[in-house]
Amino acid sequence: MMRLSIFFKAFLLLPAATVDSYATPEACSTCTNAHDPSIIRRTDGTYFRFSTGGKIAIHTAPDLVGPWTYKGAVVPSGSSINLAGNQGLWAPDVTKIGDLYYLYYSVSSFGSQNSAIGLARSSSMDAGSWTDVGAVGVTSTSSKSYNAIDANLVQHANGTYFMAFGSWWNGLHMVQMSATPKSTAGTSAFQLSYDGSDKAEEGAYMFKYGSYYYLFYSKGTCCGYDATRPAAGKEYRILVCRSTSLTGGFVDKSGKACTSGGGTVVLPSHDWVYGPGGQGVYQDPRRGPVIYYHYVDTRVGYADGQKRFGWNKLDFSSGWPVV
């Protein structure tokens, strides 16, 4: 939150166009090990945060602000999916269904389309309580137009489950899941977004607010900034599209279809925040809608292992989410 005095100083000294329009991340203690976070609050009030790598790292905290404590791995012996990357695991997505927590993860390796989405389940989310279910049937090889990574399970108002996923390759996709979403419903995946001039869209996160489904995603180069940094503006950033339908018709703020390159920026690099992405949106009981993400704190370092967990309140009052 911007203090009034700082706001006035910035307003008086700088031309309006250079005044920051994005809030910096809220306070957070021990917020490391945070790539592609997924957040959920257990009924006892404990916040769980899952992240990429380490066979899906589990952290818990009494609140979003931390302190976050490492608790172990979701699948300590790795995924049962027989693919390169099954000892790393990326991009967790956690949902509660009935009495069970479903955690989807990706098995892949950097720059490869040999990928699959897997599932682990638990009744408590504690380390040691997870059972690896394995592949859910969303897979890819170089013969596919997408990459089967970055799952996000969403439920239609009629009860049907869908999984948004992808992709880096050719934008975001979606597939219908079975009634118990351990597997797909057997129908083909379809396209949610596509930008022919910049296909690097991934990390979908669907959030229902009011009468719209908001499709948040990350665009650009996610990783390895300590070795090579992309052209300015091509690093990870968070975009959004919305639709009244869960399964298509997503447009940006200007009305441009998100299957034709549309997409409204929610959070790009700003101040000392670089490459924010891997986001989710959480309806926090204490704060309302919150966007959370990983980012590079340029005052700390650009390596993937140095990425920080950040969060901010989201203001939907204009119909479009604002940080």
Ligand SMILES: *[C@@H]1O[C@H](CO)[C@@H](O)[C@H](O)[C@H]1NC(C)=O
């Ligand atoms: C629920 O809605 C989705 C999206 O329109 C549709 O594909 C699905 O068949 C519907 N399912 C039921 C049970 O009505």
